[in-house]
Amino acid sequence: MFVDSHCHLDFPELAKNLPDILSGMAQNQVTHALVVSVNLPNWPGLMELVAPHPHLYASVGVHPDYEDTPEPSVQELADMAQSPKVVAIGETGLDYFRLAEPLEWQRERFRTHIRASRQSGLPLIIHTRSASADTLRIMKEEGADEFGGVMHCFTESWEVAQAAMEMNFYISLSGIVTFKKAEDLHELAKKLPLDRLLIETDSPYLAPVPHRGKMNNPANVIHVAEKIADLRGVPVADIATHSTNNFFNLFNKINR
Template sequence: MIIDSHCHLDKLDTSHYTDGFAGLIAAAQANDVSQMLCISVDTEKFDPMMAQIAAYDFIHASAGLHPLSVEHLDCLSLLELQAQHPKVVAIGETGLDYFYQQDNSALQQQAFIAHLRLSKRLAKPVIVHTRSANEDTLRLLREEADQDVGGVIHCFTEDWTMAEACLDLGFYISISGIVTFNSANDLREVVKKIPMQRLLVETDAPYLAPVPHRGQQNEPKHVRLVAQYIADLKGVSLAELATQTSQNFTQLFLSPQ
């Protein structure tokens, strides 16, 4: 069984399923997906997201504000309340994105620090988004992250130097369908080096569908394709990779800190 460690279920179009959202979840289960972590990126959309997944005890949630959603810090008190929901097992998605938006880098950093401190207070791991911001991301993780609580660098696309630095901080690294893209040769070499004991797999659905579905809506069921691809890269069976990444997920998100 495989765990999709990062998906945005509230952003998925389920109209092609007769049973709608339930059909999408059933399709994931039919592809050996046993659990999912549904990621919040906006405090205003948290309640509808939680209502959507409330009936599924195998779907966990996070509470966070995506760096590209940061416009002000007025919502941080609401975020702290949301983070205490019993289904919430992680803080984020948070971090820094200078690729799409650098003019508010100071505000992004303030929000990131607030998430890291909330992660420490609540002993819930942090889910980190970083793009074109390695130096500042590492600096803030070193200054503010609680290594006993830890977290994950999601949808990792950086080089081995960044991966090694994150591993040294005690973080896990999550790989998405990007690893299957023709242009991802450098990432594939990094993935080969990441210890199995520190690896997670994800879809980031509805984004980044793996080959051969690239360009289509991604879904949790496709995490099996990502896992199989990584298993082949590492020269292990799908069952071995699925077992290890599921153990890693449980250790990070579901074990008492």
């Protein structure tokens, strides 16, 4: 079986087709999905979406790309994280690709989420783009290793992956690993320890080959696993088993 460790089923383009998406997940043996929060105004709707479904779970947090949105406090995040359905803090992190300095607000928001992780006892979901040095620095300064987490949709170097793993983090690979030109990521996928591997879709984005260019959904996480298995020369069942076990080990608030 497979698990999608990061998706956005509450986004309108997916939410309106939820019954078909859930059916597709079942057909591809995708048993669970983590629906990841990007801001607080939309979080009640996210929670309403996952509530009726025992195999859908949620996080709470504010994405670093969301500039004009209410800022969370540590206590607010920790309080929201008490819901039985919330199993992680995030997605959080740093993204210097789309936004320009001054970005101290983004770094302070990241610190807030790490502190909320430590207060709530839940792992972090970290997004980093064009900001790996500052991301790792703040993780170290704030003690992100206490409850660990996942570096989601990972596209950074092997050295960044090693530094994150040393801080009790998993590495999650998305549909990007199926792209022909993602050669550096292919090499990373070959040597990543299987006890640190997660797989995800980040849907509705980044649909893997053979669906590239189309709207993504959690059923497609099987193609991520298949590509990693092909790169490593192992049965896809090995990737399914390890990534699924890792998911439940990390997000241990879920009753498997």
